[in-house]
Amino acid sequence: MTREPTAPVSRRILRVRGTVQGVGFRPFVYRTAIELGLGGHVFNDADGVVIDAEGEGRALDDLLTRIRTAAPPRARVESVEVEVLSPLGLGPFAIVESAPVRPSSARVSPDLATCSACLAELTDPRDRRYRYPFVNCTDCGPRYSIVRDIPYDRSRTTMASFVMCGPCAAEYQDPLSRRFHAQPNACPDCGPRITVEARSGDEAVQEVVAALRRGAIVAVKGLGGFHLACDARNAGAVGTLRERKGRALKPFAVMFPDLAGIEREAVADAASREALSGSRRPIVLLTRQPHSALAPGVAPGLRELGAFLPYTPLHHLLLRSFGGPLVMTSGNRSEEPIAAFNEEARDRLGGIADLLLLHDREIHMRADDSVVRVMLGRERVLRRARGHVPEAIDLGFAAPSVLAVGADLKSVLALTTGSAAILSQHIGDLESYEAQRFFAEVRENLERLFQVEPRVVAHDLHPGYHSTAIARRTGLPALGVQHHHAHIASCLAENGRRGPVIGVAWDGTGYGDDGSVWGGEILVADLAGFERVGRIRPVALPGGDAAVREPWRMAVAHLMAAGLATARVRNAGRPTVEAMIREGVNSVPTSSAGRLFDAVASLVGLSDVATYEGQAAMELEAVSDPDAEPYALPVAAGPLIDVDAGPLVAAVVADVDRGLSARAIGGRFHAALAEAIAEASRLARQRTTLGTVALSGGCFQSRLLTELVVKRLERDGFEVLLHARVPPNDGGIALGQAAVAAWRLRSHE
Numbered sequence: 001m002t003r004e005p006t007a008p009v010s011r012r013i014l015r016v017r018g019t020v021q022g023v024g025f026r027p028f029v030y031r032t033a034i035e036l037g038l039g040g041h042v043f044n045d046a047d048g049v050v051i052d053a054e055g056e057g058r059a060l061d062d063l064l065t066r067i068r069t070a071a072p073p074r075a076r077v078e079s080v081e082v083e084v085l086s087p088l089g090l091g092p093f094a095i096v097e098s099a100p101v102r103p104s105s106a107r108v109s110p111d112l113a114t115c116s117a118c119l120a121e122l123t124d125p126r127d128r129r130y131r132y133p134f135v136n137c138t139d140c141g142p143r144y145s146i147v148r149d150i151p152y153d154r155s156r157t158t159m160a161s162f163v164m165c166g167p168c169a170a171e172y173q174d175p176l177s178r179r180f181h182a183q184p185n186a187c188p189d190c191g192p193r194i195t196v197e198a199r200s201g202d203e204a205v206q207e208v209v210a211a212l213r214r215g216a217i218v219a220v221k222g223l224g225g226f227h228l229a230c231d232a233r234n235a236g237a238v239g240t241l242r243e244r245k246g247r248a249l250k251p252f253a254v255m256f257p258d259l260a261g262i263e264r265e266a267v268a269d270a271a272s273r274e275a276l277s278g279s280r281r282p283i284v285l286l287t288r289q290p291h292s293a294l295a296p297g298v299a300p301g302l303r304e305l306g307a308f309l310p311y312t313p314l315h316h317l318l319l320r321s322f323g324g325p326l327v328m329t330s331g332n333r334s335e336e337p338i339a340a341f342n343e344e345a346r347d348r349l350g351g352i353a354d355l356l357l358l359h360d361r362e363i364h365m366r367a368d369d370s371v372v373r374v375m376l377g378r379e380r381v382l383r384r385a386r387g388h389v390p391e392a393i394d395l396g397f398a399a400p401s402v403l404a405v406g407a408d409l410k411s412v413l414a415l416t417t418g419s420a421a422i423l424s425q426h427i428g429d430l431e432s433y434e435a436q437r438f439f440a441e442v443r444e445n446l447e448r449l450f451q452v453e454p455r456v457v458a459h460d461l462h463p464g465y466h467s468t469a470i471a472r473r474t475g476l477p478a479l480g481v482q483h484h485h486a487h488i489a490s491c492l493a494e495n496g497r498r499g500p501v502i503g504v505a506w507d508g509t510g511y512g513d514d515g516s517v518w519g520g521e522i523l524v525a526d527l528a529g530f531e532r533v534g535r536i537r538p539v540a541l542p543g544g545d546a547a548v549r550e551p552w553r554m555a556v557a558h559l560m561a562a563g564l565a566t567a568r569v570r571n572a573g574r575p576t577v578e579a580m581i582r583e584g585v586n587s588v589p590t591s592s593a594g595r596l597f598d599a600v601a602s603l604v605g606l607s608d609v610a611t612y613e614g615q616a617a618m619e620l621e622a623v624s625d626p627d628a629e630p631y632a633l634p635v636a637a638g639p640l641i642d643v644d645a646g647p648l649v650a651a652v653v654a655d656v657d658r659g660l661s662a663r664a665i666g667g668r669f670h671a672a673l674a675e676a677i678a679e680a681s682r683l684a685r686q687r688t689t690l691g692t693v694a695l696s697g698g699c700f701q702s703r704l705l706t707e708l709v710v711k712r713l714e715r716d717g718f719e720v721l722l723h724a725r726v727p728p729n730d731g732g733i734a735l736g737q738a739a740v741a742a743w744r745l746r747s748h749e
């Protein structure tokens with residue numbers, strides 16, 4: 001209802017910041033203002049949304065309250081700045097076109113899974129978008145993946161080339177429509193289409209479904225890139241996909257038509273179900289049911305399954321027509337970035353896929369699927385990409401802009417602007433040229449979208465990292481941040497803390513400030529700096545990277561360090577490795593916790609060769625008894641708290657010889673690590689009186705270890721900080737580097 005504003009009239013300008021573009025925010029403001037009888041207008045600017053409203057004071061108060069409490073579900077209001085001005089007699093409330101660009105902190109929204117209203121239209125034979133694979137609205141659809149520039153308007157997205165038909169244009173202009181200013185709005189008459197060879201539309205879907213039923217592998221163009229799809233119940237098809245993709249054992253993600261299908265294969269608690277069906281739609285790691293209809297090759301050797309639900313209309317059509325689970329794995333070879341362009345897919349995926357399902361809406365920014373796991377009742381991100389990016393993490397303090405280049409494996413970069421840290425999507429292993437090019441693309445895109453010009457670059461101390469070389473090439477003033485300090489700073493930053501805390505940074509490998517390889521660190525750290533107060537007693541890392549790929553080498557190293565016989569390691573290379581360690585050739589010392597996992601996994605007979613990072617630890621976790629009694633793992637006080645793995649390794653060997661199961665040994669091992677972390681934390685507390693422990697590093701991807709450690713620490717009265725929105729693995733390093741650099745710049749101002 002519209003009514004004339006009655007005196008006394010006042011005028012206020014509200015500047016709303018946060019994720020407020022492309023999420024139906026202006027229509028919401030419009031409807032609210034009309035309802036409250038306000039005059040004025042609303043528009044997007046480069047920082048967010050600006051509302052210039054006039055009317056009764058109480059109505060203006062109501063508007064502000066509703067913006068804070070009743071904004072659309074996808075909007076995230078970070079702040080509202082209010083300016084009071086003298087009334088002008090503004091006309092009836094209206095939505096005006098975006099103001100021209102100026103330096104910006106407006107947030108581009110992440111890509112959003114198909115909403116229920118759009119899904120209803122997709123499956124309604126009377127609807128004009130019935131079975132149309134690109135149906136979307138202001139509550140759902142592509143965002144980050146199609147935005148070329150800001151402000152967020154259709155002309156600056158990859159939808160620019162599609163001219164809306166009459167009915168679509170009418171929806172786009174109707175403030176009361178769900179599609180009002182829905183930039184990717186489209187229909188079968190005017191929008192993008194899918195094609196498979198010479199077929200298009202529904203025929204293309206039927207063709208793909210028939211091929212999948214025959215056991216074919218199909219490359220499917222999605223939201224952030226291509227997937228490789230095949231029937232998850234067809235062992236032959238899954239085997240062929242592994243062979244062609246060059247991926248021996250790393251688990252495949254499986255997309256199911258619905259939640260009920262997932263629950264037949266895996267156990268999903270309330271938090272997992274919420275993660276599965278939310279608008280981010282990540283891959284969720286779930287514990288498998290004992291009986292499975294899936295081909296064994298989907299996730300060999302693991303008790304967990306990576307499951308997810310359809311998140312685009314095309315997925316819904318495919319999965320419903322197919323009627324069963326599909327392997328949907330990133331469209332790439334091994335660790336390369338995901339393919340996104342039609343031509344690129346023909347080149348790179350042509351040899352893997354039997355058929356290509358293409359469409360003509362271009363993907364501007366590719367992004368893999370995000371991966372999460374529920375631990376301690378909360379969703380925790382292990383790979384942060386589609387659905388999360390480019391959402392900002394608030395540092396809580398402002399500083400000049402920083403570019404943080406992250407680490408080399410699981411590369412992610414971060415940019416800061418004001419107090420916001422924007423993390424890029426998962427980029428992959430920077431070893432490949434393609435990944436380095438992708439890194440450059442992502443950086444350029446984020447700098448443009450957020451209008452950021454970094455003044456400083458933060459990087460790892462590792463002199464051989466590709467990311468360190470990238471940092472040097474920027475020519476910016478550079479700040480090196482130690483790897484494990486960055487892990488703990490990352491955990492602090494995402495929890496809105498600055499420290500100091502006791503930081504337990506346990507991972508596979510990171511360059512220590514003494515030139516050795518760290519990875520089992522106890523730090524006292526804040527954003528400004530750190531002191532290493534403890535670590536796992538170093539053993540040799542024979543052969544460097546070779547030791548990462550071949551866990552048996554770490555078994556030899558730990559046996560020798562414990563003064564035990566090595567004959568039980570049945571590998572032809574053992575004598576050579578022994579000699580290397582004895583003579584100190586290519587065997588730097590390492591305090592790595594990840595390598596201790598490798599050694600124990602190898603000693604219990606699980607993995608002798610790792611085909612993907614963390615495989616040995618994941619396989620060991622999969623078999624371990626969660627309720628086992630711990631092995632003794634002595635922790636000694638001293639200038640450097642010393643965790644001596646020797647007695648533990650001796651006990652493992654004795655249990656193997658007694659014929660104890662891997663389940664029992666693995667369980668006792670995990671429990672021992674939890675005890676050791678608790679003991680080291682107690683010693684650190686005695687010295688510092690700090691009562692908070694931050695846990696970070698790749699080891700805390702393990703649910704078993706994390707839950708055991710948190711239980712022990714809380715029993716001892718510690719407050720525990722964990723990751724949730726940012727990965728504990730090296731995908732979180734960039735945030736830590738950014739926080740440390742931003743904090744130093746801020747302190748020096």
Ligand code: ZN
Pocket residue numbers: 114115116117118119135136137138139140141
């Ligand atoms: Zn929708």
Ligand code: ZN
Pocket residue numbers: 164165166167168169186187188189190191
């Ligand atoms: Zn249309």
Ligand code: FE
Pocket residue numbers: 483487507508509510697698729730
């Ligand atoms: Fe790390």
